[in-house]
Amino acid sequence: MSTKKEFGDWQTPIALAKRVVALVSELYGAPECVVEPTCGVGTFLTASGEEWGGGVTYQGYEVNETYVDQARSKLGAQGVGIFHRDFFGEDWSANIKGLGKQKVLVVGNPPWVTNSELGQLGSTNLPVKTNFQGLRGFDARTGKSNFDIAEWMLLRLIEALPEEGAMAMLCKTMTARKVLRHLWKTDNSREGARLFRIDAMADFGVAVDACLFFISGRRGRERVATMYADLSPRSASTRFGFVGGDLVSDIDAYERNRDLDGGCSSYVWRSGVKHDAAKVMEFTRHGEQLINGLGEQVSIEEDFVFPLLKSSDLGNGRVHIRKAVLVTQRHTGDDTSEIQHRAPRTWEYLLRHASVLDERKSSIYKARPRFCVFGIGPYSFAPWKVAISGLYKRVSFVAVPPCEGRPVMVDDTCYSIPCKTKEEAEFLTELLGSAPAQEFLQSLIFVDSKRPITIDVLRRLSLVELARRLGRLETLQHFAEPVPVGKEVPVQMALLMEP
Numbered sequence: 001m002s003t004k005k006e007f008g009d010w011q012t013p014i015a016l017a018k019r020v021v022a023l024v025s026e027l028y029g030a031p032e033c034v035v036e037p038t039c040g041v042g043t044f045l046t047a048s049g050e051e052w053g054g055g056v057t058y059q060g061y062e063v064n065e066t067y068v069d070q071a072r073s074k075l076g077a078q079g080v081g082i083f084h085r086d087f088f089g090e091d092w093s094a095n096i097k098g099l100g101k102q103k104v105l106v107v108g109n110p111p112w113v114t115n116s117e118l119g120q121l122g123s124t125n126l127p128v129k130t131n132f133q134g135l136r137g138f139d140a141r142t143g144k145s146n147f148d149i150a151e152w153m154l155l156r157l158i159e160a161l162p163e164e165g166a167m168a169m170l171c172k173t174m175t176a177r178k179v180l181r182h183l184w185k186t187d188n189s190r191e192g193a194r195l196f197r198i199d200a201m202a203d204f205g206v207a208v209d210a211c212l213f214f215i216s217g218r219r220g221r222e223r224v225a226t227m228y229a230d231l232s233p234r235s236a237s238t239r240f241g242f243v244g245g246d247l248v249s250d251i252d253a254y255e256r257n258r259d260l261d262g263g264c265s266s267y268v269w270r271s272g273v274k275h276d277a278a279k280v281m282e283f284t285r286h287g288e289q290l291i292n293g294l295g296e297q298v299s300i301e302e303d304f305v306f307p308l309l310k311s312s313d314l315g316n317g318r319v320h321i322r323k324a325v326l327v328t329q330r331h332t333g334d335d336t337s338e339i340q341h342r343a344p345r346t347w348e349y350l351l352r353h354a355s356v357l358d359e360r361k362s363s364i365y366k367a368r369p370r371f372c373v374f375g376i377g378p379y380s381f382a383p384w385k386v387a388i389s390g391l392y393k394r395v396s397f398v399a400v401p402p403c404e405g406r407p408v409m410v411d412d413t414c415y416s417i418p419c420k421t422k423e424e425a426e427f428l429t430e431l432l433g434s435a436p437a438q439e440f441l442q443s444l445i446f447v448d449s450k451r452p453i454t455i456d457v458l459r460r461l462s463l464v465e466l467a468r469r470l471g472r473l474e475t476l477q478h479f480a481e482p483v484p485v486g487k488e489v490p491v492q493m494a495l496l497m498e499p
Contacts, residue, residue, distance in 0.1 A: 011040050012109045012170065016203050017047035019231050020212055023196065024105065024168045025051055027214060027233065031105035031166075033057040035096065037087055037157060040064070042071035044107045045080055054079070057099065061085045087153060092160040102164040104217075106157050109170040110150040112208070148175040154213070155179055158190060161217030168214045170198065173227075173448050176213040177240070177247060184223040184242035192216040193225035196232070209448030224251060240446075246456065253443035259469070260440045262462040266480035267417045267428070269458040272387075273308075273327060274374040274412035276360045280353045281373075282308065283324045290324065301343035304328060307403040311413040315392035321403045325411075328371050330381070336369045374412070381407045382418030384425040386432065389414050390454060393447040397432040399425040415455050424479040428463070431476070437466055 021044070034048045039060030049058060058080040062068045068084045075082060087110075096104055150171045157167055158179070176195050183189050193215045200210040212231060224241035239251040244261055248254040254261075275281040279293030283305070290298040290305070308325040309318075326346070328336045340347035350357065350371045357371050364374055385400040387410050400408050401422065410416050419425040431437060444457045467476040 012043045013203055014043055014047065016170075016198070017043045018050070020044070020107070020168060020170070021047040021051045023212065023231050023233070024107065024166070024214065027192075027194070028105065028166050028168075028216075029103075031056060032101040032103040033059070033099050033105070035099075035104060035106045036060045036108040037090075037092070037106060037153070038062065038108055038110050039071060039082065040067050040109075042075050042080070042082065044109070045071070045075055048105075048107065049075070049078060049080070057101065059083070059099075061087065061090065063087065092156050096160045096162065096165070102162050104162055104165040106161065106165070106167040107169065110153045112148070112150060112172055112175075112206075112210075148172060148178070150175050151178050151182075155182060158183070158215060158217070159188075161190075163218050165217035166192075166214065167217075168212060170210065171213050173197070173209045173211045174446070174450075176211055177446065179213070180215075180225055181242065181247050185245075189220050189223055190215050191218045191220040191222060193222075194228065194233070195225060196228045196235075197230055244460070246444075246460075247446070248444050249446045250443040253439055257436055257440035257443065260436065260462050260465050261460050262465060263459050264461070264463040266476075267463055268379075269415045269417055269455050270377070270379050271375040271455055272410035272412045272414040272416065273325060273376055273380065275325070276362060276365075277353075277356050280356050281326045283326070284322065285324060298349060300326070300346040300349050303343050304339065304346050306406055307408040309387065309400060309408055309410050309414070311389040311391045311411060314387050314398050314410065314414055315389035315394075315396065317396060317398060319398060319400055319408075321408065325409050327376060327380070327409060328373055329369070329376055330378070332368070332372065332374055332376055334369065334372075336371045339371075379416075379418040380409060382420065383407055384419035384422055385410070385416040386419060386425050386428045387414055387416040388453060388458070390451045393445075393452055395438055395441045395445070395453065397429050399429040401425075413451070415453070415458055420479075427472075427475060427479060431463060431466055431470065431472065432461075434466070434470055436469055437461060 030052045034045065034052070034056060036042070036044045036059070039045060039062045042060055045058050045060050048056070058075070060071055060075075060080065060082045062071065062082065062084065063086045065084055068082055071082045096106075148171075150169075154167070154169060154171065154175070161167060173195060180193055196212040196214070198210050198212060200206050200208050223243075224239050226237050226239055228237045229235040240247060240249050241251050243251070243254060283290040283292050283298060285291075290300070292298050304327055305324050306327050307321040308323040309321070310323060313319070313322070328339060328350070339350070365372060383402050385408065386397055387400050388395070388397050390413050399422075400410070400416070402408060417428060419428065440461060441457060444460060445452045463476060464473065467473045
């Protein structure tokens, strides 16, 4: 196991710590007490002591005994208290209250790893597992329940701050936003939330969007934070906040397009097909031959094989089909055992690779039909789609046509709207590419996220209000009207769309 990774062992350069402390001094003034909860060798305590001198109390906590010894050797003679403690075993409210001070500054650099990463490392350096985010159902069982260890730590520290206290922590920018979202969503907002970007590659050698997260202990009702371009309150800034039940990345741009927030009942964004077994379920074509990700030549019936567009295709505006995917169901609950009668070679192929498919780790496959997939339904088999990749920073929609008479699937990092005709798909693509739509969606998107564009963001856009603003409402209403299966949809497609 990587001890460095397990304990978030990226020691802060002293030059960066000094810049942080100087900024905090400008924002907050001199504290009565400085606490560094994961102090390592005491870099922030050293910088704080140089900034504020001996009239301030200093305390550091560290789980690594070697670092404790080094910090005590360096800072002990200056009266700095260094405690050999595990962050997760401490009662931080009691610790800070026990200081008997009001103007307490909590400063430092907590671990930048997630609970799932530590779980994969076999680490016990974790908080007691609780669903502290209050997630339900599918979200609680999938990636949304994964969180940065720092997220949990920062929330505990903010809860422990006295009214006149403040916290200044280096962390991933995404982590700071998650913390603020949690506070805002649970009506536990604190005043003065600010994020100052840092160059994590220059300071730590890691390619991640990171910041100094500053917030006071004073409770308030504001749900807005300011993001600065660097470690200066005079650098370029934008405001993000919590509106309509979720985060928006640019409050000002959002306010200009608030009328577009509201969703659309006529068109529903859907996630692409999820199978978690690409080497078995996805193929490339060489003439009439299918080749799976294991390099095997595959001879199966075409009934369950569909053209596939990946995130990289949509992100680069491509609709040229390079891949195919095995889709075992029309609905998520379909009994897959019927495949053995309808397509025996396909069933034999699935059985041959059952060890891979049966060992898919996600809990979503438990108590489901064998070899099942997700992100599948009648919408998947629509003849046309408007689709977008969730992994790219730019908001780029693509009209996806059928391929050789078969509907095209998109993978689970993509989202799509089903369409009945080419005209409908091209019209919706035009609407979504308009300036108001682009500005509205960009106001909701955080480009540093692993998946900047999410289904929750897309579903907030009201196509009705967008069409109304652009003078295209009548056309939208025409396309949104239900069309009897087989009337305007090609017969082959109509059959594929049937339950």
